[in-house]
Amino acid sequence: MSKVTKKTLSPLDPILTGCVIALLSFSILMVYSTSISVAEVRYGDPLRIIRHWLIYIPIGLAIMWGLSRIDVTWWRAIALPILGVGIAMMVAVLIPGIGREINGAQRWFSLFGLTLQPVELLKPTVIVYMAYYMSSYPDRMKQFSSGLAPMLVVLGVSLALLLLQPDFGSAVLLSAVCFAMWFVGGVPIRHMALLTLTFVPVAGAAMIAAPYRMQRLTSFLEPWNDPYGSGYQLIQSMIAFGSGGLFGTGVGQGVQKLFYLPEAFNDFISASIGEELGLAGILAVLIVFSLLLGRALWIAIRTEDMFSRLLIIGCVVMLATALMINLGAAMGMLPTKGMPMPFVSYGGSALFGECILLGLVLSVQRHLPGNKRHEKSTASPRKRSSNNTNRKTATAKSPTPKAPVQAMDKGMEHLF
Numbered sequence: 001m002s003k004v005t006k007k008t009l010s011p012l013d014p015i016l017t018g019c020v021i022a023l024l025s026f027s028i029l030m031v032y033s034t035s036i037s038v039a040e041v042r043y044g045d046p047l048r049i050i051r052h053w054l055i056y057i058p059i060g061l062a063i064m065w066g067l068s069r070i071d072v073t074w075w076r077a078i079a080l081p082i083l084g085v086g087i088a089m090m091v092a093v094l095i096p097g098i099g100r101e102i103n104g105a106q107r108w109f110s111l112f113g114l115t116l117q118p119v120e121l122l123k124p125t126v127i128v129y130m131a132y133y134m135s136s137y138p139d140r141m142k143q144f145s146s147g148l149a150p151m152l153v154v155l156g157v158s159l160a161l162l163l164l165q166p167d168f169g170s171a172v173l174l175s176a177v178c179f180a181m182w183f184v185g186g187v188p189i190r191h192m193a194l195l196t197l198t199f200v201p202v203a204g205a206a207m208i209a210a211p212y213r214m215q216r217l218t219s220f221l222e223p224w225n226d227p228y229g230s231g232y233q234l235i236q237s238m239i240a241f242g243s244g245g246l247f248g249t250g251v252g253q254g255v256q257k258l259f260y261l262p263e264a265f266n267d268f269i270s271a272s273i274g275e276e277l278g279l280a281g282i283l284a285v286l287i288v289f290s291l292l293l294g295r296a297l298w299i300a301i302r303t304e305d306m307f308s309r310l311l312i313i314g315c316v317v318m319l320a321t322a323l324m325i326n327l328g329a330a331m332g333m334l335p336t337k338g339m340p341m342p343f344v345s346y347g348g349s350a351l352f353g354e355c356i357l358l359g360l361v362l363s364v365q366r367h368l369p370g371n372k373r374h375e376k377s378t379a380s381p382r383k384r385s386s387n388n389t390n391r392k393t394a395t396a397k398s399p400t401p402k403a404p405v406q407a408m409d410k411g412m413e414h415l416f
Contacts, residue, residue: 009069010366013299019292020064020358023343024057026285031346034257034265034272041259049265049346056348060355067359071367075360076307079132083154086125089118090161107165108349119162119170120353123177124360126158127314130178134185135307141186148182148191163206169337173321175199180317185310220335236261237268237330240275248278265346267338270330282327285344293320296358299365308364315357 028050035049043049093099093109100108100115108115133151140146155178162171182192207214215230223231223238240256243249254275257264264272273281293316300312319342326341328334340350 010368012065012068012362013295013365015295016292016358016362016365019288019295020061020343022288023285023292024061027344027346028053028057029251030269030273030276030344031265033252033254033276034269035346037258038265052348053346056351059348060351063352064355064359064362067356068362068366070363072305072308072311072363075128075311075363076132076135079128083125083129086118086122087157087161090122090158093118094161094164105165105167107167114348116352117349119165119167120349121356122158122161123170123174123318123353124315124356126154126174127177127181127311127318127357128360129154130181130185131307131310131314134181134187134310135305138186138306142188144191148187148195151178151182152195168206169325169339172203173318173325173339176321177314177317181310181314184313185306217335220329220332223332233262233268233336234329234332237271238332240268240271241331244275244278244281246278247280248274248276251276263338267326267340267345268330269345270327270341273344274330285341289320289323289342296361299361299368303364303368305364312361312364315361318357319354 031053032050036046039049040046089109094106098109099106100110102108102115107117107119109118130151134141137147141148155175158174159171162168162174179192179196183189207217219226219230220234223234225231227235236256240254240261243255249255254264254272256275257272261268261271263269270282270285273285277284296312296316300309300316303309303312322339322342325334325337325339326345329337329339340347342354343351
C-alpha cells in the first residue's frame with residue numbers, strides 16, 4: 001500500500017491573530033466610549049457608530065482569513081493585474097459622479113450607504129508589485145534604468161493620483177514604505193540618495209502649493225498661535241494626554257471626547273486612550289503592536305523566498321509608519337494628519353486595508369515550507385511502523401549528514 005500524503009494549511013499564527021483580536025477588542029471598548037455623544041447628536045442614535053464598527057470587524061477578519069488561505073505564489077503571479085485594478089479605482093474615484101467628495105477631498109466611493117477609500121486597496125497592491133519586481137529581477141537592481149526606474153514610475157503615478165484627491169499623508173506613507181522595500185531589496189544607496197535629493201524639493205513644492213499644508217506644518221510647531229483655528233485639534237489632544245496622567249481618568253470618564261476633541265474615535269483615538277487609560281494604556285497598546293510587528297518580522301526572517309520577505313517587510317513598515325504618524329500627530333511631534341491607528345481607530349476602509357496587509361503576512365506564514373504540521377499521512381499503521389524501523393536501522397549504520405547551508409538571497413546579506 002503506497003503512502004498518501006494529504007496537505008492542508010498550517011494553522012494561523014497564534015501570536016499574530018491573538019494580537020489582532022486583542023487590538024480589535026480594545027478598539028470596540030474605546031470606540032464605544034468615545035462615540036456615544038457624537039452619535040447621539042449627529043444621528044440621534046448613540047449606538048449607530050459602534051453598531052457599524054461591529055459590522056466592519058467581522059468583515060475585516062473574514063478578509064484576513066480568506067487572504068491567508070491563498071498561496072503566496074499566487075500574489076506573485078497576479079501582481080500586475082491587481083496593481084492595474086488598484087490604479088483604475090484611484091482614477092475612478094476622481095471622476096465626478098463616481099467618487100464622493102467629503103470636506104473638500106474626493107477620496108471615497110459610496111456603496112450601499114457606506115463610504116470606501118480605494119487608497120486602502122492601492123497600498124497593498126503597490127507592496128505586492130514592488131516585492132514581485134525586485135524578487136523577479138534582482139540582477140536589474142544595480143542599474144537605475146532597468147531597476148529603480150520602473151518601480152519609480154509606479155510610485156510616481158500612485159503619488160500623483162493621491163495628490164489629486166488630495167491625500168498628502170497617504171502619499172508620504174506610501175513613499176516611506178517603498179523606500180524601505182527598496183533598501184531591503186538591494187537597490188543601491190546612491191540611487192536612493194539621488195532620488196531623495198529630488199523628492200524633497202518636490203514635496204516642499206507640493207506643501208507650498210496648498211496653503212493648508214503649510215498651515216498644518218507651522219501649527220504643530222506653535223499651536224498656541226492659533227488656539228481656535230489651525231492649532232485647536234493639537235491643543236485639545238495635548239490637554240487629553242495631560243489629563244490622563246499615569247493611569248487615566250477611567251474608561252468612559254474622559255471629557256475631551258465631549259465635542260472638545262474632534263475625531264476622538266478616529267484619528268485622535270490615541271489622545272482618548274491617553275486621557276481615559278493614561279500612560280499605562282498607551283504603553284500597553286505599544287507592547288501589543290511591538291509583539292505583532294516583531295512576530296511578522298520573525299516570519300520574514302524564517303522564509304527563504306525573497307518575494308515573501310519583501311512582502312512582509314512592506315506590510316510591517318506600512319502598519320508601523322501609520323502607527324507612528326498617528327501617535328506623533330496626536331502628541332504634537334508631527335504635523336497634524338488624519339491617520340488612523342491601525343486596528344484601533346474607527347473606519348471601515350482603513351480596517352479592511354489593514355486586514356489585507358495582515359492577510360498577506362499570514363499567507364506567507366501558512367505556506368512556509370518549514371511548517372510540516374500540515375502534512376498528515378494516511379499510511380497504514382503497519383506500513384508506518386515498518387518505515388520507522390527501516391529509518392532507525394539506516395540511522396544506526398550511517399552518520400547523519402550535515403544539512404547544507406542555503407545561501408541568502410541576493411541583496412539581503414546586509415540585513416540577515
